[in-house]
Amino acid sequence: MTDVSLGMPQLPAPDYPADVRARLEADAREVIARYPDSRSALLPLLHLVQSEEGYVTRTGMRFCAEMLDLTTAEVTAVATFYTMYRRKPSGDYQVGVCTNTLCAVMGGDAIFAELQEHLGVGNDETTPDGKVTLEHIECNAACDFAPVVMVNWEFFDNQTPESAKRLVDDLRAGRPVAPTRGAPLCTYKETARILAGFPDERPGAVEATGGAGPASLVGLKLAKGEAVPGARVVHPRGEPAEDRSMPGSEHLSSHDAPQATSASDPQHPSGPVTEEGE
Ligand code: FES
Numbered sequence: 270m271t272d273v274s275l276g277m278p279q280l281p282a283p284d285y286p287a288d289v290r291a292r293l294e295a296d297a298r299e300v301i302a303r304y305p306d307s308r309s310a311l312l313p314l315l316h317l318v319q320s321e322e323g324y325v326t327r328t329g330m331r332f333c334a335e336m337l338d339l340t341t342a343e344v345t346a347v348a349t350f351y352t353m354y355r356r357k358p359s360g361d362y363q364v365g366v367c368t369n370t371l372c373a374v375m376g377g378d379a380i381f382a383e384l385q386e387h388l389g390v391g392n393d394e395t396t397p398d399g400k401v402t403l404e405h406i407e408c409n410a411a412c413d414f415a416p417v418v419m420v421n422w423e424f425f426d427n428q429t430p431e432s433a434k435r436l437v438d439d440l441r442a443g444r445p446v447a448p449t450r451g452a453p454l455c456t457y458k459e460t461a462r463i464l465a466g467f468p469d470e471r472p473g474a475v476e477a478t479g480g481a482g483p484a485s486l487v488g489l490k491l492a493k494g495e496a497v498p499g500a501r502v503v504h505p506r507g508e509p510a511e512d513r514s515m516p517g518s519e520h521l522s523s524h525d526a527p528q529a530t531s532a533s534d535p536q537h538p539s540g541p542v543t544e545e546g547e
Contacts, residue, residue: 365406
């Protein structure tokens with residue numbers, strides 16, 4: 270086998286110790302049995318091997334390939350495509366700062382910059398104590414709570430540089446921290462096992478149903494035409510703001526209302542395409 274990137278011969282991936290292999294095989298069979306086609310179990314199996322070592326090793330990929338009758342190339346292609354699979358050792362807590370557009374302008378960029386300086390690490394780097402890996406992350410559909418920080422994929426909403434620095438200090442010191450919503454926090458390895466599909470039986474985890482927060486539900490209620498105390502729809506084209514605190518408005522929202530293109534671009538009015546292409 271050849272390491273293409275280095276042009277060097279690569280040793281075969283070592284196997285797991287016998288007891289670890291036996292335990293992982295039993296878990297893997299349980300996961301595979303959920304699917305009509307065994308190869309569909311690849312994503313959870315990658316989480317399973319990640320739960321063993323904290324990242325997806327060559328040994329883990331070989332294990333997945335053997336369990337699913339795939340080639341290691343097929344497994345590698347998947348493991349290197351998705352960012353939720355780590356390819357190198359990292360910290361107990363993955364601290365992901367959302368720096369997509371909305372979080373960035375609401376302070377995500379500033380949080381990331383201050384955490385870099387505070388922790389002395391860059392993107393995808395781990396503190397020397399092995400506790401925290403800092404990462405840019407993409408939008409996690411929590412824009413209404415921007416700027417958002419995620420620790421092992423649990424939400425910490427409406428963060429500031431100061432609150433984020435306190436958060437990482439607490440994580441490194443082993444002090445308990447509680448996500449804004451959802452299940453209690455656990456280590457990256459424990460998270461990986463939950464993502465592999467094994468029940469999260471920790472106290473508080475079952476009760477944490479998650480779900481949408483109040484800010485998200487305001488939009489849903491407006492879309493259904495329901496009353497939302499204090500809500501106003503602001504039209505983008507200068508029409509008067511609409512009081513939506515009471516039901517009975519004519520249409521669902523400013524964006525659902527039919528709008529002629531000519532209203533926003535008088536120089537280039539357009540209408541329905543006719544058979545003659547006019
Ligand atoms: S932009 Fe950060 S959660 Fe959507």
